[in-house]
Amino acid sequence: MNKLIISPSPHIHGEFSTKRLMRDVIIALLPALCVSFYFFGLGAMTVVCVAVISCVVFEYLIQKFLLKTTPTVNDYSAIVTGLILAFNLPSNFPLWLVVVGSLIAIGVGKMVFGGLGNNPFNPALVGRVFLLIARPVEMTTWPLPINMITADATTGATPLAIIKEGLKNGLTIDQIKSQADYTFTYLDSLWGQIGGSLGEVSAIALLLGFAYLLVRKVITWHIPITIFLTVTVFSGTLHLVNPNQFIDPVFHLLTGGMILGAVYMATDYVTSPMTHKGMIVYGTGIGLITIAIRTFGSYPEGLSFAILFMNAMVPLINKYMKPKLFGEIK
Amino acid sequence: MIKTFKKGGVHPPENKISRNAALEQLVPEGIIQIFISQHIGAPAECIVAKGDKVKVGQLIAKANGFVSANVHSSVSGTVLGIENVADYQGIKKPAICIQVEGDEWDENIDRSPEINRDLSKTSEEILAKITEAGLVGLGGATFPTHVKLSIPKGKTAKAIIINGAECEPYLTSDHRVMLEKGEELLIGVQLLKKVVNVDKAYIGIETNKQDAIDNLKKLAANYSGIEIVSLKPKYPQGGEKQLIKSITGLEVPDRALPIETGCIVSNICTTLAVYEAVQKNKPLFENSVTITGKNLNVQKNFIVRVGTPLTQLINAIGGMPENTGKVISGGPMMGRAINNLNAPTLKGSGAVLFITKEESKRGTKSNCIRCSKCVAACPIGLLPFLLYKLAERNMLEDLKENSVHACIECGCCLYTCPANLPLVDYIRLGKTRAMKLIVKQK
Amino acid sequence: MDSTILTTVIMLGLLAATLAVILYIVAQKFKVVEDERIGETESILPGANCGGCGYTGCRAFAEALVKADDISAMFCPVGGNTTMTKIAEYLDKLVETKDSEIAVVRCLGSCENRPRVNEFDGAASCAVMAATYSGDTDCSYGCLGKGDCVSVCNFGAIRINSETLLPEVDEDKCTACGACVKSCPKLIIELRKKGPKSRRIYVSCINKDKGAVARKVCKTACIGCAACRKACAFESIEIENFLAYIDPNKCRLCRKCVEVCPTGSIVELNFPPRKPKVEPQEPKANVVNTETVTN
Structure with missing residues (x-):
């Protein structure tokens, strides 16, 4: 039988969704990403990839095994955090430190407060400031454009x-x-x-x-x-x-x-x-x-x-x- | 100049796909059921009994007190009795059931097509006619019209505002009335002006109905003191407070009635009903109803007798399509979902809207990302995200402090929420509970 | 070097002394004289802060207990008679013992007994649902199953069965605080006498429609047929608006009504299994539901 769906009003929804908003932020970051690939070459690419991948992986692992909730990595917010964190790092930054920074960003910056929407501080910035204070030399030695x-x-x-x-x-x-x-x-x-x-x-x-x-x-x-x-x-x-x-x-x-x-x-x-x-x-x-x-x-x-x-x-x-x-x- | 209100609001897709369907009469058959309470206020008192013969337009339930409205038979036939009938939401209420036999109208009703332009009736006479005809606000709230037109002591009205905004997506019945019954409408406006003793009337129409604006502008040239105001489409422009703001720039003070600004707002269909009641002696027993939906083969604007079973309306458009997920009484922003398709129509049913299964479901709810889109969309200046959390936790005192009473339940917050949080669901609940608390504390 | 240490010690000592004096004066000035019995009474109370007594918490209840001359009308459902007797002894006031109570859910409209005819897609709250329409079944009285009672329970004593979609009360955890009773928009949950050995019988339906209407929408609805009233030897059953109600104070737990109920809407809990009879008349639906509710 065809069951009717009942809900309180309103019955239509606007175009926004968390996913779409995050996707738009990623799109907006693309020009700057291309420019940085052009100027800093392979170094920039590796740092960005490592940051994004480790942010997504950490978010998934923490949600799945520590918090035991349904992972919400498909809302793209971890990708945004990873991208912004990478954008704040020099292109020759040691990769293991990128991973540590991502862990701090996602773990301490976001997940300890209950995930997306509950964190008082910008996760990417938490990661960046942690690295800036912990490893000031690496963080302030910038490679010149190619x-x-x-x-x-x-x-x-x-x-x-x-x-x-x-x-x-x-x-x-x-x-x-x-x-x-x-x-x-x-x-x-x-x-x-x-x-x-x-x-x-x-x-x-x-x-x-x-x-x-x-x-x-x-x-x-x-x-x-x-x-x-x-x-x-x-x-x-x-x-x-x-x-x-x-x-x-x-x-x-x-x-x-x-x-x-x-x-x-x-x-x-x-x-x-x-x-x-x-x-x-x-x-x-x-x-x-x-x-x-x-x-x-x-x-x-x-x-x-x-x-x-x-x-x-x-x-x-x-x-x-x-x-x-x-x-x-x- | 095209006007609108400034604070908040959203722009849902208009989808006015039934705009070109001319008004058609829908003749009821079989058994119809007329609720004795179709308005805000005390239910009317039934004055017919089982076996009585009634005619179209005959009084069958009498207003019970001042804030109440008469109910008239919409068909001719035999009264089968009073039964508890489930309404659109499946909630049972007493209704008068009538077996339809022919279509014999009350002799006093003037059924001639000529327009009666006689404006000689006094203010009291007009108000008496409106009261007797059982008029209620047809914009959805169904507040008795004669109560609204009785200005409280110490206040004076300055202008009548006719709400032709029809800001809800899909709905077109007001649009059709403005196009097809323009002159009757303007006479209705003149009558309303006389009742509340003002010289000025504005008809606010959104520019997505340019043909209606042109038509009324042309006709209004023959009538003094009626100004047609073009409005920039934006939901909820048809809200009383928003409309007054758009047209006059005045804000209805918080916790006060619109009369504080000197404005009285009336709906298009109500104004037409005023004309019919006063000039044609015709009580309110039928109303224009839009039947629309993207999945329908035909789009219709019917004139439907009150109490007609919904199934008849659905049959008239060739049955409900298979992929219907939701049927809504009213517009998609503030209308109510129907779960009982056998229910009879009411005085205030302005539309039946079909939504496909794919579009019916709300998105999955996720965490609030504090994007503040709800705050920007709220036309009242509330903090929906906060009220939602307070209402969910049943923190009534805090709700009260955060002005939950002012919420007009327009749904803009939920419409715009990227996390699909049921904001207005809970705010509505919290508002009801907080209002009860306020009444208790007084 | 020596003088530095000395100065520091003296300075800090002076500072400490001054602060101590200030603290002492402040403490004296703002001292709140409080009846020490309030604290004692509070420590006797279970400390659940559930509000079952009608006060905002155990502290408020303790204050009220100490203040009031007659506390016979006051009762802590969580602590029960034991706690109340202790309080009575301590405060030297009289209390009335009460039969211990438990929450019962008066609806048997599981998915099987009461088919779902539409789908609710709003906020997951019974209150929101009840304000929207009559419910996702044709029975406008029955349980909506969104679990408002579950979320208000401080003791984790109620949960929604995923198969029947009805709430179930955990007898050991329920303290009869009444939070669920207040939260239910359909007024389905009732606080009832727990009964000897937790044995109790009640009509698990609140449908006030005519029998035929009620039966059509739910297999286990009370149809108001009055068979139970006839069967009852103790006049404990009354029927109003086509709905039977068993008065727990008159019921002697003979179980005759359960046997005669044609729809199986009367529930018996915690009884030993019946002796096999010559003609087993027990309705089938009842057995299933008794088990699930007993849990």
């Missing part, structure tokens, strides 16, 4: 690190820029021809992905744009006050994985606020903390810490940043 490799240099520092080092030695920005080993131009950075983590180098490819995410309504503009604006305003003010000590905002926007972090890591659904108002507060916080760490702290790069810090603030933001009730009288 076509920049010369006889005496196969690795180099990121532009941010060069600036930081120079400032520490008492040089002014202009002096640092005139040094021989400073070959960075904004054009290189747009295209991706600079040293750095394998996924963060190409601004254009990352922005292409950002546009895709916006068109597909995967994310809203609120978080990335507020981060960019805050960074511009804060670092711009500093630059205007003393151009010799503080570098210009464009530099900040194009280096240190700013775009990667703002578009793909800060916008992680689980660890970002629920309301648009909250997102703006969250983005502003990330922007301020990043620039504060970069200019006043000892680390050259501060975005990861800023995002993790603001992740911790999200429950608080959610509590106080509620949407306005229709017809509410204040």
Whole structure:
């Protein structure tokens, strides 16, 4: 007999599903992935593959044997974590450490809290920060893009690190820029021809992905744009006050994985606020903390810490940043 | 200028596939069953007995108190008695059963096709006619119309708003009425204006019904104080609060009635029924019903007598297709699934929608990924993900604090949820329970 | 070097002393005078915090017990008579002993007895389902099987049988706290006298439709035929709205009603097997269900 199906309304469902959203994030990451394969070659490919595969495998194993639940690896979220973790690693990173980083990302960053949706911190960032603190040398020795490799240099520092080092030695920005080993131009950075983590180098490819995410309504503009604006305003003010000590905002926007972090890591659904108002507060916080760490702290790069810090603030933001009730009288 | 409301909302595929099917009469046969309670408020009191002969339009159950509505026979024939009849949801309620014999109408009803343009009746006369005709809101809520039109003391109405948004996908009965009975509709609007003593009326229509907008604009030139407003399609534009916001820009204050903004909203079919009741003496015993579905060979817009068994409607479109998974009374966003296909239609049944098996099932539910799409989609500004969790854990005090009372159950949150969580199922439950608690605490 | 250590020790010592004084003053100032009997009473209570007594938890119940002059109407279903007697002794107040009770599920509409006619696809909750429509069978009174009773039970004493899709009560674990009774939107679960040696008889149906209607939708529905009332020698059975109800206080557990019930809707629990009779009239469905419910 033909049994009718009964359910409460609504009886139709929109186009979104967790799977589709995650798939769109992966698609949005593809341009940057291609650019990194082009610049960093086989090293980038191996790191990405190892990170993605180990994230998926760890998620499956933990869900199946430790938590004894039905594995949900088919929602692609582990792939996204793996990709973003890999994007934050240098292309010559030891593979065994990639595996360890993935284990930390999935195990400590995600599964201990109950899996997708319950983790307070961005899993990929947990993995990255763990590696950054545990193995700082490997994490900050970046190979140069293939076509920049010369006889005496196969690795180099990121532009941010060069600036930081120079400032520490008492040089002014202009002096640092005139040094021989400073070959960075904004054009290189747009295209991706600079040293750095394998996924963060190409601004254009990352922005292409950002546009895709916006068109597909995967994310809203609120978080990335507020981060960019805050960074511009804060670092711009500093630059205007003393151009010799503080570098210009464009530099900040194009280096240190700013775009990667703002578009793909800060916008992680689980660890970002629920309301648009909250997102703006969250983005502003990330922007301020990043620039504060970069200019006043000892680390050259501060975005990861800023995002993790603001992740911790999200429950608080959610509590106080509620949407306005229709017809509410204040 | 094309208007809409700003906060939240979703854009489901329109699927108005029955838009070109002209209204047709469906003549009932066999036994029909008319529920004595087809409205919000006290059930009507039956005034006929077994064996009585009734005519079409004869009063068979009398309103019981102010918030109640008269019920009229929709057929002529013999009363078989009052029985407990299962409704669409299988819940048994008392209904008057009548054996159909011929189609003899009450003499007072004017059945001529001429349009009665006489607007000389006083406000009281019009309201009396509406009360007597047993009019209820046909947009789905079935609230007695005469109650809605009785403005509370101390409040004044400024404008009448006619809801031609028909924002639910699939539904087209209002659309057809606007096209085919435009002038009657406008006279109904003039009558409503007179009842509540206002000079201004707006008819809000979504631009996916451009032909209806054009038709009414042309006709409205002959009537003073009626403005046709084009609305940008967006669900739930037809919600009372959203419609007032779209058209006037005013927000109905939280916990208050729409009259606070000076607006009274009426549905298209209700307005037509007002015309028929006042100008033609015809009580509410039939209603336009869309019968549609992607898997049907024919799409229909019927004028159906109240109490006609659903099976007759299904037979009229050539039977239910094999691959039907769900039958819905109303639209796909807020309509209710039907599990009893033998149930009779009601005053407020505006549509019967067939959904194929493939489209009927909800997706598998997974963890909330806190994507905040439900928050962005909520037209009221609630936090559906939070209310869902609170309702699931039965935390009524917290639900109350998070304004669960304001939920209009539009379903936008569940529609948009990528994890397929039964958000509105639980919120609805939590709302009911929290409201009970609030009443208890008072 | 010496002076550094000395200064540190003195500084820390002073700090510790100051803090100790502050702590002492604060503790004195904000001291809550509490009846010590509350704590004692609470420790006698089982600590299940189930709310079966009608209070929010064992603590609240203990407070109420200490405060009230007459505690005869108060009862802890989890601890039962033993606990209540102990409390009575401790507080020197009078309590009434109660027959111990147990939750019974009054529906036998398994998949076999009561065919499913549609499929529910909403949230897995009886309350949501009941608010949506009459249910996935033609019986609008019967169990919906989504397990609201299971999720509210603090003691893991109730679970849904995967074959019959009906809830089953674990006699050893059930404390008669009544949480399941409140959670059931169809009001199927009842707290009943546990009976001597856990033996009890009840009508396992709440369908109030006419016999023919009820029988059509479920093989084991009570059809209100009154055969049981006639068979009962103790006038313990009443029939209202085509539904029989056995008064547990009048029932003498003779089992005559079980034998005469034509649909097998009367359930007997924990009785020894019957002696083989000349004409075994026992309905078939009943045997199966008795076993499953007894578990």
